[in-house]
Amino acid sequence: MKNFISKMLIGIALFAMATQVPAMGKQKAKKAIVIANFGTSYLSALENLTNINDKVKKEYPNVKVKFAFTSNIIRKIWHSRRTDKEFIAANGDKYNDFFKVKGILATVADLQDEGYTDIVIQSTHVFAGEEFTDLTSYIHGFNSITTIKKKFMPFKSLLLGRPALGKPGIEHDYHEDLKIGAEALEEDIKLAEKNNAVLVYMGHGNEYFSTGIYIEFQEVMRKMYPKVKTYVGTVEGYPSLGNVLEELKKDGVKTIILKPFMVVAGDHANNDMAGTDDDSWKNMISKMGIKVIPILKGLGMNEKWANIYIQHIKDVLKDNNHNF
Secondary structure, three states: OHHHHHHHHHHHHHHHHHHHHHHHOOOOOOEEEEEEEOOOOOHHHHHHHHHHHHHHHHHOOOOEEEEEEOOHHHHHHHHHHOOOHHHHHHHOOOOHHHHOOOOHHHHHHHHHHOOOOEEEEEEOOOOOOHHHHHHHHHHHHHHOOOOOOHHHOOOOEEEEEOOOOOOOOOOOOHHHHHHHHHHOOHHHHHHHHHOOOEEEEEEEEOOOOOOHHHHHHHHHHHHHOOOOOEEEEEEEOOOOHHHHHHHHHHHOOOEEEEEEOOOOOOHHHHHHHOOOOOOOHHHHHHOOOOEEEEOOOOHHHOHHHHHHHHHHHHHHHHHOOOOO
16 A cells, blocks of 8 residues: 555656646747837826837737836936825826836846846837937947856847837838838828918927938928928927928918927927927917917827837847747
């Protein structure tokens, strides 16, 4: 009897060990996508980011998706709201996902610490300016890490998806990205046409990089939609509001649709573009006797524009022979 019990116990132990073999074998790679955005403190503008986030999750249901805000100031605002009793009382836990939002370095480090080996960083920038250049540098820094033993490398793959209007290089012709971006804005053209107006976009721009991409995009829009003239200006750099005002005056424009050419309709859109100050775009243009119809809606709420970022994730995965 004892011999029988001993054999039975040994059999159970062997069976238990056998069922554990798959877990002891090669582990399945943990994959993540990080949506990298400047960020916003405006609650009404968050829907632009959550829309992109929801679309990424729907496309990649088995992949962890996280935000990273590149702005130090915006992150500090959100961190302070964690302990803001009035904010919590008014909003509850609705914005919990943003209370601990981190920058790209900390976000990637956290994912690596959690065992994620394959990560795609998808930039939601409009074009490859200062912010995207810095983001690229961060990713290059991570990828420059080497270890004596290959198995101890922090990542199997850490990839960066290009901005909406592309980037310099031969992998993807940015001229094609400009056309796809213009196609995504067809509804804006229809809105302007309905109001017998022209279309004016306010982009962020940049003081340290050429912002000629805005002029190129403006020309693509004009060629693609000849019935409604499009004007593009920037908060920083060229073309400025002054350049836009000169063109509007020269063309004898009577009515405009004014929209932010930014992913979120945050501080710039609410204040610089459509604010009450005398030097806001809305008021400066109104002083010329032009009717201004401001639309406080960021590009992130445009389904076709949001889909551009989904495609750029797919592109960078394909370019590197990966599949999420």
